Amino acid sequence: MAINFITKSTYDLKAKKLVSQLSQMETMLDAYSFEELTSDEASHLKKTFNAFKKCLDQMIFKPVISSQGGQGIEIRNQATRSTGLMENKTTVNSTMLIAKVSHEIRTPLNGIIGFTDLLREEGLSNRQLSQINAIQSASNSLMEIINELLEYSKLSSGLGNFETTNFYFQNVINEVVYLCNTLITRKEVNLRTAIDPNIPTVLRGDPSKLSQLLINLLGNAIKFVEKGEILLNIKIKERIKNSIHLEFIIKDSGIGISKKNLKHIFDPFKQADNNTFVTYGGSGLGLSIVKQIIEKCKGEITVTSKLGVGTTFTFFLPYEIGKDKDMVNKEESTLNLDEGIKQVSKMNILVFEDNILNQKLIETRLKSWGCQTFITDDAYRGIDVLENHPIDIVLMDLRMPGMNGFEVTDLIRQHSNPNIKNVPVIALSADFTAQNEEECKVHGINDFILKPYSQEELLSKLINNKISEPTSSSKPVTTSDCNKNPIVDLTSLLDDCMGEFELLENLISLFKQNALEFIGACRIHLKNKNYEGFGFASHKIKSGLAMLKTNSLLSIVEKIHEYGKKGTGLEELEILYTAFIKEYSLIDKAIDIDMAKLRKIK
């Protein structure tokens, strides 16, 4: 999955702390002698505890989004009202501000870039085509500037996100070189590579940061060389046990940089002179980003240059040596467009998108690949499509009026039909903040595409998230025949209630509360390896399950009970716990549907 969760480690830490405090409280409660309580005290205790629980539930199931987001908007308003005041405000969170502003710019830019892309295929006159090219190149550089600004602010604020993973070194280099060659247009420039064959096949580190560095430096070189050669030379500097130091040399025969300017070359917003910007464009952030990334990777970068002769950037990066067998067997990272289109043609894709421009854009693109598309900005219309068509993938814009993308995904994930419930959802957003990515995970979104995106990007995300047939791996374990037999039977329970619908409603709400409590208890017991706790919790919920005749859940709970009693099988308990949650969400939905039906009859 391409999503990186920036705040994951702090999130884990906080959650761990909370859980340990809760279990401490649990132990204290266990040790407490309730005999000494009067009934008034007991009822007060119960009330307090319920209030606490409600509050906790709310925090767990409906987390409040950090107030920073709101602040960003406020800051912007302030800024527009009184420009210049901004720097003085100590509370200004520049990263958030940049993220907000860049979102506002990315969204319309997405439409512009996409449509010029489409226009190009319309059989235009040469004059029109050159105008389109001009629009496109202008929007692309605008995009580049925004991206760099964002990247820079993220790195400066420490939010920069590094992953450590095994990767095929040569693949990354091939990709970079391929990309850079496409940048060399109508120029007599030759991009040459010299790579030490002894560099291990698999390295451990951040491949995307490596390609970002190389593209940045090589791209720079391409920009400043009109005629001549660019060399990418990679050597092994040092090899100690399991780690390796690589030396990267990017040498060009370009215009060169004067000594005076060379001093400030890595400073933000510095270009050789104002004229450089006029001629070559750019944000002036590229090299300071490069430097920051390298330093964060515990490497270093130096530069030498001579006016009229050329410039050489040299940087070192440490890597661990990875093992080939650790590699997940992924498809080739470089995607053949035609091959890819073949793979997605005939896919049924549901798109939630409110921007009409973007709606048309994505529809045209998907149709050109032979996909069948359904486009809507309305949650219920979308669910209706899911219920009536075999949808393979959902593309979800996160910001929509009314129900937002997260809420719509929640609806999908709660659907009673497992095929709908498990449909892959890819979020589309121009918003770049970490919160969003963390939230994606929470809401069961499978992948994330940042707007604007290239067609290759969209294509590869579609392929990566396509459920290969048969859908054995993604099928929930215990829901095999839920469509044949009703999974809950409320009519007989209503009979037991002598037709009193209100009583039934009370019972159902009690049941749901119990189930949520059970889930919460299991989560804590799993962390604490508390087998006894499992035994007790599963006993508590059993009779309710039996009353509702939810046999699938009951059999899961009975197994949990057995393992709890035996005091072994933590792994099994974890699997059963997950199965319970999956199954429960089906039951929950089925109950609601049944209740709605019974209410109508009544």
Next chain:
Amino acid sequence: MDRKRLLLAEDDELLASLLNYRLEKSGYQVSLSNNGKEVKDQLGKEMPDLIISDIMMPYFSGLELIDYVRNELKSKTPIIIISSAGNEENVLSAFDLGANDFISKPVSPAELIVRVERELAKNQ
């Protein structure tokens, strides 16, 4: 005719509220309790006409409850035990200790009412 007083000791709120409703509808006066300690206190003060108790209860199990009623309070008040399915051993112990009847989960309210009526009729 006086309404018969039942004590229902059941820690599962769901089942307790359903049974409470049905028993009251059938004309019984029901006092509810969800833990064994409370049941013990209540029984010390006043003995109902019949006790319905779950076997698995926090603090004071249904089995201990039977033992307490029969051996400490020396009462012959009928006791109907609610047991989880497949828990034969407990049911046998309950009978050994002096339970009059049992019903296993999932409890059918109608069946329980019949059993309650039968026990009360025996006692008259």
